[in-house]
Amino acid sequence: MVKPVTAEPDAGAADGTARAPSARQALAALSLSMLLPSLGISVANVGLPTLAQAFEAGFQGVQWVVIGYLLAVTTSIVGAGRLGDIVGRRRLLLAGIAVFTVASALCGAAPTLGLLIAARVAQGLGAAVMMALSMALVGEAVPKERTGSAMGLLGTMSAVGTALGPSLGGLLIAAAGWPAIFLAGVPLGVLALLLAHRHLPADRPAPRPARAGFDRLGTLLLALTLAAYALAMTQGRGGFGPANAVLLAAAAVGAGLFVLAERRAAAPLVRLAMLRDPTLAAGLASSALVSTVMMATLVVGPFYLSRTLGLEAAMVGLVVSVGPIVSALTGIPAGRLVDRLGGRRMTVLGLAGIAVGAAAIAILPATLGIPGYAGPIVVMTAGYAMFQAANNTTVMADLPPDRRGLVSGMLNLSRNLGLITGASAMGAVFAAVVGDVAAAGPAAVADGMRITFAVAAALIAVALATVVGSRMRATPAAIPERAP
Structure with missing residues (x-):
């Protein structure tokens, strides 16, 4: 169990007296701040058919309930x-939780699809703050020797939200209609707000360089670039046409303009020299590659289970849920191992587990049935939980306070971009092998899955090489920003 730590007086104390925040309660607040954003994605996915019927809209319309949030x-x-690094992480996290909670209520009360999508965008803005700052605040809420356990707990809560969303959403819709899937976040948001206000350590004054200003131009260029890339990867439902090509070109141009803007900015959003830090660069790259691979289990797996193994829809859902459940169960133990054995070593072990699981799926015959698929998935997701806890701990270790929020946001961004890329790229690999997915037979689908996971194993090998190479290049003077 995490030991309480002392900190500055809580800014929220009504009498102005000092109050040492409880590490346990602080972690509860941060855990809810990780649970709610992931729950906000998965619980809405299951409601899309109901929303299409309620608002008399087609799939292209209601899918923006999910896409708007993700964007x-x-x-x-x-x-x-x-x-958060500039204005105070605790202060901004409280604002983000409040925005998420109010937006959840507005989603449940939306009278039109357009207003629902607008409220979901607002909900996504609050979720971005919660995801970015929850991990950044770990360093201030718990002792350094317990950082791995805390990172494992946050990873577990994210996995719980992903696993719980579909079943919870189905129950809420059946019991109280579609508004309930959004209104359920209101009491949880209020609880997170109260816990964070009372138990998170007070913000410390930022160093003078950190208060130099907020890079509005760089932030806008990065947002437009990421929006163009995300739309290029998600539009067309698996196809790639002229619109996707234009969006990718716009993303490339935006990336170039962003680099130019950051080089000229007095207080850049991202100091480009940071990316020369081998630990940070390897952590971001491997996070993106791993997320790309893990998305294959959700994109390709259901086709194999239903077409090749002949499972009914309910059984497909049950087998697919094995991954998130294993990730949820192994997150905290993985974090404790990180504290004992070190983040760098456990990062390599986690990647090795993912590679072994992906390779097993690629070579095991379909005659093994459900065990031949579920067994490797268990190995992959356990390795993923270990990797997440270890990689996040390693990247966030020894960062100065004025960079924790930014680097946490970059880690979460690399994961999100990997998921978005995986949904498109791994699906494209599968479709290239299978051909017409709608008409493909069991053998063709099995071949497509094997090739897809062989590619996945190769990508993890690249991630392993990146991490091992970064350890050889890393030196204490690699980057000034890591110095205390």
């Missing part, structure tokens, strides 16, 4: 982390 999170998470 808001993806485009604003780095800026939210940097803004």
